[in-house]
Amino acid sequence: MKITEQEVRYVAALAHLELSDEEVKRMTQDLDGILAYVDQLRQLDTEQVEPMAQVLFPGSENATLRGDEPHEPLAQEDALANAPLSGAGQFKVPRVIER
Amino acid sequence: MDIRRLTVDDVRAALLERRASAREIAQEALRYARESNQASNAWLAFAEERALEAAARVDGKIARGEDPGPLAGVPVAIKDNIVTRGLRTTCGSRLLERFVPPYDATAVERLERAGALLIGKTNLDEFAMGSSNENSAFGPVRNPADPERVPGGSSGGSAAAVAQGAAVAALGSDTGGSIRQPASFCGVVGLSPTYGRVSRYGLVAFASSLDRIGPLARTVRDAALVLQAIAGRDSRDSTSAFAPVPDYVSGMNGNLRGLRVGLPREYFEGLTGGTAAQMEKARSLLASLGCELREISLPHTPYAVPCYYILCTAEASSNLARYDGVRYTWRAPQVETLAEMYAKTRGQGFGAECKRRIMLGTYVLSAGYYDAYYLKAQKVRTLITRDFLDAFGQVDAIATPVSPFPAFRLGEKLDDPLQMYLSDIFTITASLAGLPAMSVPCGRTPEGLPVGLQLIAPHFGEPLLFRLGGAFEQAGGASL
Numbered sequence: 001m002k003i004t005e006q007e008v009r010y011v012a013a014l015a016h017l018e019l020s021d022e023e024v025k026r027m028t029q030d031l032d033g034i035l036a037y038v039d040q041l042r043q044l045d046t047e048q049v050e051p052m053a054q055v056l057f058p059g060s061e062n063a064t065l066r067g068d069e070p071h072e073p074l075a076q077e078d079a080l081a082n083a084p085l086s087g088a089g090q091f092k093v094p095r096v097i098e099r
Numbered sequence: 100m101d102i103r104r105l106t107v108d109d110v111r112a113a114l115l116e117r118r119a120s121a122r123e124i125a126q127e128a129l130r131y132a133r134e135s136n137q138a139s140n141a142w143l144a145f146a147e148e149r150a151l152e153a154a155a156r157v158d159g160k161i162a163r164g165e166d167p168g169p170l171a172g173v174p175v176a177i178k179d180n181i182v183t184r185g186l187r188t189t190c191g192s193r194l195l196e197r198f199v200p201p202y203d204a205t206a207v208e209r210l211e212r213a214g215a216l217l218i219g220k221t222n223l224d225e226f227a228m229g230s231s232n233e234n235s236a237f238g239p240v241r242n243p244a245d246p247e248r249v250p251g252g253s254s255g256g257s258a259a260a261v262a263q264g265a266a267v268a269a270l271g272s273d274t275g276g277s278i279r280q281p282a283s284f285c286g287v288v289g290l291s292p293t294y295g296r297v298s299r300y301g302l303v304a305f306a307s308s309l310d311r312i313g314p315l316a317r318t319v320r321d322a323a324l325v326l327q328a329i330a331g332r333d334s335r336d337s338t339s340a341f342a343p344v345p346d347y348v349s350g351m352n353g354n355l356r357g358l359r360v361g362l363p364r365e366y367f368e369g370l371t372g373g374t375a376a377q378m379e380k381a382r383s384l385l386a387s388l389g390c391e392l393r394e395i396s397l398p399h400t401p402y403a404v405p406c407y408y409i410l411c412t413a414e415a416s417s418n419l420a421r422y423d424g425v426r427y428t429w430r431a432p433q434v435e436t437l438a439e440m441y442a443k444t445r446g447q448g449f450g451a452e453c454k455r456r457i458m459l460g461t462y463v464l465s466a467g468y469y470d471a472y473y474l475k476a477q478k479v480r481t482l483i484t485r486d487f488l489d490a491f492g493q494v495d496a497i498a499t500p501v502s503p504f505p506a507f508r509l510g511e512k513l514d515d516p517l518q519m520y521l522s523d524i525f526t527i528t529a530s531l532a533g534l535p536a537m538s539v540p541c542g543r544t545p546e547g548l549p550v551g552l553q554l555i556a557p558h559f560g561e562p563l564l565f566r567l568g569g570a571f572e573q574a575g576g577a578s579l
Contacts, residue, residue, distance in 0.1 A: 008458070015416060015461040016423065016438070017454060018446025030455055031462065033517055038405035041475050044482065051477030052484060054308035055294040055533030057340055057558070064337040078201040084430035091425050094437050 002035035003028060102127045102174075103264025107321045110172045110267065114161055121154035121161075121172035125216045128174035132218055132265035140240050141250075141259035143179050144187050145219040150174070153216045160214075168214025170328055175210055176266035178257045179220040180227050181312065182301040183207055186217075190303050191225040191235040194448035197428045204301020205336065206270055206312050206329040213328040218266065221256030225450045226419065227272055227305045229253050230280060230522045233513055234452045241509070242285060244549055248506040251281030254315065258285040261315050268316040268325045272302055274309045275407050276501075276526025279538040282315050283501035283551020286540050286577070288322045288568070289315045291526075293559050294533035295340035297326070298333030306414035307338075309407075309530050319539065319569040323347035326561060342559050350562040351569040356389035358567065361494035365400040366525050372504040373544030380579040381541050381552045381571075385498065388570055393494055397486040400528055402479050407527040408520055409463050409476035415453075416460025422448065455516060484532040487555075496567055497555040499525050501538045505548035529555050539568040542579030552576065 008028045012019045019027060076089055085092040100119055113119040129147055136142045160167040177183060180190045182200035189195045203211075211217060224234035232240040232255025240255040242248040243262045250259045254271030258281035261269050271278040273291035282289025290313045297312045304310060314325035330344045367378060386392055424430035424444030431443035449457065463472035490497060502522060512519045529536040535558070538551035552571065556563045 003462070007462075011458055011462045011465065013442075014465060015457050016420075016441035016445055017449070017457055018442040019454070023454070027455065027458055030516055031459060034408065034459060034520075035462075037517055038409055038472070038476075041402060041405050041409075041479055044399075044402060044479060046475060046478035046482070049478040049481050051474055052481040053477060054338075055484075055558075057295065057342070059341060063341060066334045074201055081201060082198055082428045083426055084424060084428060093425055094434060094440055096437050 002032045100127070102131050105267050106318055107170060107173050107267060107324050114157070114167065114172050121157035121216065122151060124172050124174060125150040125154040125218065128216070128218050128265055132260065135263045135265055138241060138246060139243060139259045139263055140238050141221055141256040141263065142176070142219045143189060143222050143237055143256070146183070146186055146217050149186065150216045150218045153211055157214050168212070169324060170210060171214030173215045173267045174218045174265065175215045176219055176221045176257055176260040176269035177207060177217060178223055178254050178269070178271045180223060180272055180303040181207060181270055182303065183217065183220065186220065188220065188303070189237070190227070191223045191237060192448070192450070192453070193236045194422050194429050195427060196236070202301065205298040205333045207301065209329045210270070210325070215328070221254070221260050221269060223256055224253035225453050226303065226415070227253040227274060227277055228415070228452050228456055230276070230519050231507070231512065232256065232281070233509065234450055236450055239509055242506050244286060244547060245506065248508055248548070249284065251284035251506065253277040255281045257315050258282050258287055258289065261285070261287045261317060268314055268321050270312055271315050273311050273313055273530065274306050274411060275530045276523045278313050278315060279501050279526050279536060279551065279553060280523065282538040284506040284549060286543070286549030287315055287317055288319050288540065289313070289538040290322050290326060290561070290564070291530070291536050292326060292330065292561055293340070293535040295338055296535070296559070296561070297329050298336040298339045300333055300335040304418040306411040307418065308414060309411060319565055319572050320348060320351065322537070323351065323565045345562055347562055347565050351565050353570045353573060355385075355567060355570050358390045358496065359393060359494040360385055360390045360567075361393050361395035361490055361497045363395050363397040363400065363490070363497060363499060365397055366499035370500060370503050372548070373546065374500050374502070374504055374550055377541050377544065377550040377579060378500050378552070381498065381576065384571065384574055384576060384579065388574055395490050395494060395497070397490060397528065399479065399482045399486050403483055403528045403531060404520055404524055406476045406479040406483065407523070407531060408459070409472050410480065412456040412460035413464050413473050414460070416457045416464065419453065419457055452516070480531050483528055487528070487532045487534060491557045496560070496563055499553045499555070501525060501551035501553040505544050505550055525553060534558060535561050535564055537564045537568050539571055540577035542577065
């Protein structure tokens, strides 16, 4: 076994993802199969290989910076329009601090 | 005028010769999109008002004798993970069922500026995660070539809409093959441009080091015209490339004499369902066009799928963290605490494949595993990219099948995530290397299922892809 149900529950908690008992069982099976499969990467010697984070093309250090010119931002009301709960110009969430 | 067969040039000619108005084209495209949607489920929303407004602008320009733009009056479909102002954008997810974006993606803005008519949004695997379009919360798309089969994914709706004919062209997104594979399954052209060629401002992020926007169309020339409109640097996407945008169409001169095309042997093994026979015909056609075919090797190909599924899930687990019930429309009901709100919103909102990828991504990034998985995969990505750079020392372009098999049946691979992942085996490599790659129709199997030929070029080699793919198409590639 590459991964146990207990580890699956731990990872789900890290990801803030609620899984039912049934989902945990299935997820354990699926991840076990996938992790066993991806293990073949270990066959490759990569000691001397640089990691590649993304595709980069030549350019000056500041090439991607734009001028610091003011422009119209997204209006507060537009930014809040898709919030499940908002008020007083804020996103509202369940209380986190006891008074 | 048969909306199902129009090309960009046909639309232009009809408009300029006053045989049709943009308004009439928009209405007919919308009518046919709605009608054909009952069979395909390719569309998630229609944009009637917006399309008619755009059509009125085009008709006004023509009436005044002004240039209506290179894509004037062309009905286009937009994959529903590309945001559209005021037009619901769901990403195929229950979580975003009511999400109405406050701005347009740059690619959408540029298409409309070129005169295109946005007629609707197309179905996809949830957050673009899938190879069959069966992971959509709004039901699977059916392949126009055979309704019992999948259209491919994740841009399945865009491919089906173009194949059915309501849209002359569409935008899709490609992370590991999500434009090319559905294009091949549905028998249309699909291009994943060089990483950075098209701005991703407004593309809902899945795996940021791999995501690209690109066109699907019925001809190579139309794909070139769409790319022409959307390509180029955008200050709102710092990863968009500064490289100048060449004139794509003028390079399509049909001359392939002496062009060195590499056939990597790793891509011609284990082909099933009639794919091998179509590749044999493609090889003969390319040779008859004057290409010099060379067998080459891309030795790290077998490691691409494991490498990709570590990198893309790691990035996805981070990108999808934002769907926590705070900003994006849906929050699980009856939650007491903040932690409970996050966990329940995500647990109830995401479908099975998204959960699997969030879990795998979180696992490979978690303490103690990072070096063994994520860092290792990044190093393997270097090896896969080097394979290509070495190959391009010997050949000008590479030709492969897009997929080891044609469209499979609905449900056939749904219960086995690993089998589903393996259907991307030939498209993932160019994704990892950031190379431009195109799927061009390569005839049909005896069962009538489309097959796609994948053409891969060096970075920013889109002109070569259009020249090569265009000549292949002109020589009868689609009816091989």
